Amino acid sequence: MALADETRWDILGRLGEQPSSASALARELPISRQAIVKHLEVLRAVGLVESHRRGREVVYEPLGHRLDEIARELERIGAEWTRQLGLVKRLAEGSP
Amino acid sequence: MALADETRWDILGRLGEQPSSASALARELPISRQAIVKHLEVLRAVGLVESHRRGREVVYEPLGHRLDEIARELERIGAEWTRQLGLVKRLAEGSP
DNA sequence: ACGACGTGCAATCATGGAGTTGCACATCGA
DNA sequence: TCGATGTGCAACTCCATGATTGCACGTCGT
Numbered sequence: 112m113a114l115a116d117e118t119r120w121d122i123l124g125r126l127g128e129q130p131s132s133a134s135a136l137a138r139e140l141p142i143s144r145q146a147i148v149k150h151l152e153v154l155r156a157v158g159l160v161e162s163h164r165r166g167r168e169v170v171y172e173p174l175g176h177r178l179d180e181i182a183r184e185l186e187r188i189g190a191e192w193t194r195q196l197g198l199v200k201r202l203a204e205g206s207p
Numbered sequence: 208m209a210l211a212d213e214t215r216w217d218i219l220g221r222l223g224e225q226p227s228s229a230s231a232l233a234r235e236l237p238i239s240r241q242a243i244v245k246h247l248e249v250l251r252a253v254g255l256v257e258s259h260r261r262g263r264e265v266v267y268e269p270l271g272h273r274l275d276e277i278a279r280e281l282e283r284i285g286a287e288w289t290r291q292l293g294l295v296k297r298l299a300e301g302s303p
Numbered sequence: 304a305c306g307a308c309g310t311g312c313a314a315t316c317a318t319g320g321a322g323t324t325g326c327a328c329a330t331c332g333a
Numbered sequence: 334t335c336g337a338t339g340t341g342c343a344a345c346t347c348c349a350t351g352a353t354t355g356c357a358c359g360t361c362g363t
Contacts, residue, residue, distance in 0.1 A: 127298035148341085150321090168338085192278075192281045193278035193282055198223070203268065238351085241311095241353070242351065244310085264308085264310080
């Protein structure tokens, strides 16, 4: 999942504090710029951030409404998992 | 995560319907017995199933109370994720 | 006692994801 | 204009994990 990675969360959090470029993030994080670029590509693929080119640099920033949507999606998935667990439990305990 | 795998869910579901052994499951599923054994080891490691040896076979079955606990854990993790997303959103939108 | 069945262990393979490195190209600023 | 900075692309490594195969060994039923 797009948010299963710790570094990805870190990046998203920093973008929340201030939109920035891959190179700028690479200066703050212990990983290479390219690694960060790949994370940003994932975040952009799921619509959590958008990018604007400004001169020679590309600035990324979070997308508010998508954050909401993803949050709801996460809750839905979580609910589904617990629902399925409940189902297994009922089966395991032989209740109707 | 222990429940991220589709096959693992499948196995857990089948065990809910009826406790069974790795070999028995291997007859129903399209994967090898050893692959199933590994899934069962994971499920047992997180406490979702327990195993009893009966003669030459080892029977696995789900653990009701642990299913509840895991469900609660999942909800907690989901809630945490959405909370963090909300945090990013607030930061991104510059609200206090 | 013997074959069939179930398990345990170890080696091996394939795949995907995170990360790195090197290089070419574009843009900024002095 | 020229060096510094930022980006894009591609090839590569590393590692976790799902899966397979082969073999030894214990257990069951006849």
